[in-house]
Amino acid sequence: MTVHDTQNPESREAALAAAVDAVRSGDLIVLPTDTVYGIGADAFTPDAVQALLEAKGRGRDTPPPVLIGDHAVLLALAANLPDYVEDLAEELWPGALTLILTAQPSLTWDLGETRGTVALRMPEEEIALELLRRTGPLAVSSANRHGKPAALSVLDAATQLGDAVEVYLDGGPARIGESSTILDTTVTPAEIVRQGAITKEQIIEVVGDIFTAPEPEPEETGSGDAEGDDAEPTSTTEDADAAQEHSGEAAADEDPAATGAAPVPAPADAATDGAEAAGATSVLDLPAEPEPAAAAQDDASQPAETPLAGLTGQAPAEAPRRASQEDGAESTPG
Numbered sequence: 001m002t003v004h005d006t007q008n009p010e011s012r013e014a015a016l017a018a019a020v021d022a023v024r025s026g027d028l029i030v031l032p033t034d035t036v037y038g039i040g041a042d043a044f045t046p047d048a049v050q051a052l053l054e055a056k057g058r059g060r061d062t063p064p065p066v067l068i069g070d071h072a073v074l075l076a077l078a079a080n081l082p083d084y085v086e087d088l089a090e091e092l093w094p095g096a097l098t099l100i101l102t103a104q105p106s107l108t109w110d111l112g113e114t115r116g117t118v119a120l121r122m123p124e125e126e127i128a129l130e131l132l133r134r135t136g137p138l139a140v141s142s143a144n145r146h147g148k149p150a151a152l153s154v155l156d157a158a159t160q161l162g163d164a165v166e167v168y169l170d171g172g173p174a175r176i177g178e179s180s181t182i183l184d185t186t187v188t189p190a191e192i193v194r195q196g197a198i199t200k201e202q203i204i205e206v207v208g209d210i211f212t213a214p215e216p217e218p219e220e221t222g223s224g225d226a227e228g229d230d231a232e233p234t235s236t237t238e239d240a241d242a243a244q245e246h247s248g249e250a251a252a253d254e255d256p257a258a259t260g261a262a263p264v265p266a267p268a269d270a271a272t273d274g275a276e277a278a279g280a281t282s283v284l285d286l287p288a289e290p291e292p293a294a295a296a297q298d299d300a301s302q303p304a305e306t307p308l309a310g311l312t313g314q315a316p317a318e319a320p321r322r323a324s325q326e327d328g329a330e331s332t333p334g
Contacts, residue, residue, distance in 0.1 A: 003154060003168040006032070006127045015169055016131055022167040023135045028052055030143045030157045031131060032171030033067070034124040035096050035180050035197060036150040037157045038140040039165060040067070046110040049139050053112065055164035057146040063112030064141040065098050065119035065182075069132030077118055077137065079104045082185050084207040091206045094124035096180040096197035111139060117186055127171050142179065152177050189213050 004015030019029045026048045029040050039055060041048035043066050052064060068074065074089055075081075078101035085099060103118040111118070123129065132138060142150040143157035143165075151157035154170040181196035183203065190210040192200060200211065 001158075001163050001165060001168065003158070003170055006169050006171045012127075016127070016134065019131055019167050019169055020134050023048075023138065025166075026051075027166035028055060028164060030151075030154065030161065030165050030168045031128055031140070032125055032154070032169060032174065033128050033140075034094070034174075035176045035178060036152055036174050037143040037154065038067070038128075039143040039157070039161060040138040040140040042135065043111065043137040043139040044109045049109075049111055051164070052139060052141065055161055056141060056144070058141075060112035062146075063114045063119075064139040065121055066111070066137050067128065067132055067140045068120055068122050068137050069129050071122065073137060074101075074120060074122075077104055077107065077120060078102060082190075082210075084190075084210055085185055087207050088183075088203065089122070092198060092202070093122040094129065095122070096124070096176060096178070097121065097203075098180045098182045098194075098196075100182065100184040100186055100193070102186055119182065121180055125171070125175070127169060131169075150179060 002018065004011065004018055006012050006015045019031065022029050023040070023042050026042065026045050028048065028051055031038055031040055039052055041052045043049065049064065050060075053060065053062075066077065068077070071089055071093065074086075078085075078099075080102045085101065088097065088099065098119050098121040100117050100119045103114065103116055105116070107118075143161060144151050145160045148160055149156075151160065152174045153172075154168050158165075158168055176197050179194065179196045181192060181198040181203075182194040184191045184193050189212055192211075203210070
């Protein structure tokens with residue numbers, strides 16, 4: 001364990017070099033940040049991240065956040081960003097705001113049980129930013145044992161963590177002395193899961209109220225009725241054609257002897273007129289009314305029922321009409 005003074009310009013470079021070497025070797029470091037002191041490890045070295053969790057007395061169910069040294073790294077580590085995230089980062093980074101985001105699925109790291117998320121922050125501290133630009137993203141958590149107060153000085157950190165850390169960087173007392181605010185952007189509406197140095201009002205001032213669920217859009221009306229209206233004539237016409245075909249087949253198959261009625265021969269002209277009337281019959285167009293004189297003559301000369309009744313009678317066509325109307329009602333959304 002070694003302690004390096006970063007407040008002295010003459011020793012700062014040597015201190016940063018020692019910290020970089022420790023990170024690249026998979027060891028742990030303690031570094032000053034704008035909020036509190038942090039314990040850090042290479043985010044892409046699983047053994048180092050596990051050593052960090054063990055030094056704090058934490059399990060994999062509490063993965064550490066990741067500190068970055070440049071805005072551009074945000075897009076490299078996170079995916080599917082809500083529209084407001086980049087505005088927040090532009091205005092409040094570097095600063096005391098940690099953003100929980102959806103992690104890039106291609107990342108080959110193991111921070112613990114993250115459930116596909118990553119917590120990112122860009123600290124507002126010169127030594128920390130310079131170190132991050134040299135090492136790349138670091139897994140960093142507050143430099144204290146789990147359940148103990150956060151370290152506000154290098155002495156606080158060393159007292160709690162001891163030899164578990166290879167290099168301590170002494171940057172003097174923590175400037176803010178309060179942990180960062182953690183904002184979960186993976187849920188809608190966004191949620192503050194830890195209140196810290198950045199207030200809810202500051203966030204709203206930058207991006208508006210992202211903490212209230214948006215009003216649901218009104219459902220469009222009329223389109224379903226229009227579709228139902230268009231579908232109904234088509235369904236009715238098809239049913240009418242089927243009714244005509246069925247009625248014709250029934251009349252052709254019917255045996256006059258079985259009904260007890262004998263067919264009455266009709267003149268050629270009358271048969272032709274009857275065929276035309278039958279062909280014109282549909283659900284939409286009722287059969288033409290016979291001439292009064294012809295109707296009287298037919299009533300006198302024909303039995304109560306004839307084979308032509310299946311073609312010209314209104315009752316057989318009425319059932320398909322009702323069915324088509326029911327089909328049309330079903331095709332119209334309520």
